Amino acid sequence: MIRYTLKRLLSLVISLAVASVVIFTVIEVAPGDPASFMLGLNAQPETLAALRTELGLDASKLERYVTWITGMLSGDFGTSYTYRTPVADMVTQRMWVSVPLAVYALALSTVIAFPAGIYAAARRGRAGDVGVMSATQLGVAIPNFWFAMMLVLLFAIKLRWFSAGGFVGWDKGLFAGLHSLTLPAIALALPQAAILARVMRSALLDVLGEDFMRTARAKGLTARQALWRHGLRNAMIPVLTIIGLQFSFLLAGGIIIEQVFYLPGLGRLIFQSISARDLIVVESVTMLLVFAVIFVNFTVDMAYAAVDPRLRART
């Protein structure tokens, strides 16, 4: 188990190193000079050169890469070209919206998907199964921005239970914060729940066909006991994989939902920075997201090993 963990950690570090080089190179290659963008088309060459020096753009590529990486490691993400504020501050602020939103959505998705998937698998081919499967088909098919707007129309405009957009901030209290994230979380969670429920169902059905499930029944377990005691844990591997992928997606992929609900999240930050050629922000936020994704994968790998003893033995 220790070797397994060490090996995963090593792969995490290598992935991060490779990702940082790729991100840096791609952004270097991308057209658009931030200095000329900031000063406009009619800028004097001297002013431009001065700004480039100030921003550190005239240093060699290797130097800039090293400055960027060492900065990031010590928590200094540089200064935004456009806003002239530390990137770290901007990112922290946005993370307090995006991370809770992703966790909230994922929790909702799991809470909906697990019972739905288990219910459908236990009633394979019967009315309950058909009902759940039709609902998930619908869930996968509906575009989430449209669904978000429907939520706003019903719960914000008609029933007035929630506000139509914006984020009140955590300083107003946990409940107020969660309350203003509820509609976006539902909008994000529902399509994910539909996918997860389908995965849960098919993983369970695969396991139900296994020989050891028949052995369990031959011992005297009821069908339900066999499902809970022997089926569920064996079905978790594909489910964990999907949960890991979904969390990564929810963290940054909520950009459209953030737009619909006017949420100051990471997705919007990236979008705005790209439009403004604020490369240092793009670089840093992308790197941060990559770190989040790789870290989530690492966690999922650890969860695999916790679920399946065969992986612990492997190196």
Added chain:
Amino acid sequence: MSLLSIQNLTLSIHSFDILHDVSFNIDAGEIVAITGESGSGKSMTALAAMQLLPQGAQTTGRVMLGDDDLTQRSEAELCAMRGNDIGMVFQEPMTALNPVKTIGDQVAETILIHEKTTKAEAHKRAADTLTRVGLPQPRFPLSRFPHELSGGQRQRVVIAMAIALRPRLLIADEPTTALDVTTQAQILELLVKLAREDGMGLMMITHDLAVVAAMADRIIVMRKGEVVEQGDTARLLHDMQHPYTKMLFAASSHEVTLPDITATEPLLEVKNVCRDYRTPRKTLFGKPGSFRAVNNVSFELKRGERLGLVGESGCGKSTLTRALLGLEPIEEGSITLCGEPVFTGTKPNLAVRRHMQVVFQDPYGSFNPRHRVSRQITEPFHLLDTPPTGAERQQVIDEALIAVGLTPADADKYIHEFSGGQRQRIAIARALIIRPDLILFDEAVSALDVSVRAQILDLLAELCETHNLSYLFISHDLSVVRTITDRVLVMKSGEIVEQGQTEDVFTNPQHPYTKTLIEAAPVLPDLKGATT
């Protein structure tokens, strides 16, 4: 009163008839074997006794355990009975255990389901039961996971689960089919011992008549969902009444006569061949280890000779076969066919490959279901520089199909239209079509029913006559190798431990391993009743 009495049991699944009017009894302490070919309804009879039938199953008749009619019991009552009064052991030990739970938990679970006891007490009894089935503590601690055990050891765990509560009846469904002969002998011995010690009734389901003859008190022969004959083992073996029973036993001990070898020039020469596999690294940055799967193997196969290769699973048979076919590189030594190396550099030598074909074990998995037979069997043509076309191609296809006992009209059919035995004939046609010098049969008859197996063996003997075949016949089934080969190699742990004329090796084995192997293999007694 009998322990188990199945009376006029008829079973259909989704209105598809499975069992028809099956009746038999099993007494306490009696070992009853149910035998028959695939599709005879053996396993369904076992599941019916457990009342663990698949969805859509409808039964009539009675399944009496003592004076309890199980068909009238509620699901809750049946759950209380399964594992407690009736235990069951399944065929596939590799998958019959839950991979994510320890063996201790799995054995203790049987006890915890049925008895109000503490977890600690259940684990203590699980340890005792595991010791009883030959997995003593502390060598096999309760904390072991199934993947840490061999196939035979896993089957012992499954048996421990089934007998933990000393049930009155134990059902074993092909419990040794997936195991090697030496392991099979140990497991059978264990089952008989447990049945005798506990006075358990044992319902043993197997297709292997040699196993049946060796251990059963009584034999029930089934065919297409019906019991065709039943009786005490000694009586039935010497006085078979039903033609199907006679055919079954005759096919099991079927022997063929091979034509004499004509030419003696060497065809395949294998010299000091070694094949290593990489094993996982021991330390994070250390060198990966290596495992020698084939170690210093040398032998020769003459043109027209039929050579056998026997050994238990994991002994390196399949690795050697792949190396012979040029599908895997070898680390040391040389393999030549007609004097040409099978490998040139690191790539297989195509000029040699066209002189060699292979027939695999699984007649279901070794064909592409979307292609017609004509396309399947002409696949080896890609090895030829100028494959036949048009009428000539058609003629070659027809000849190949006729040679294996099929008709030219079969060329336009799809593979799902054929039975297992017919598919294996098609596989042989595919191997024959480019008239190779050498054919490798890799467990080619192991998946077939005995009657079909006998037909395929006859076909091979016939082809030896008409096509002057040379082949290497790889199998774990000693009785088949004995009749279908001239010479035999015995392989153990990657090495050839003995080789010689087949009859000499079988009647007078020299190496201790060969002796163990031959002793462990169950043999049918001399039968007077089986005449057809």
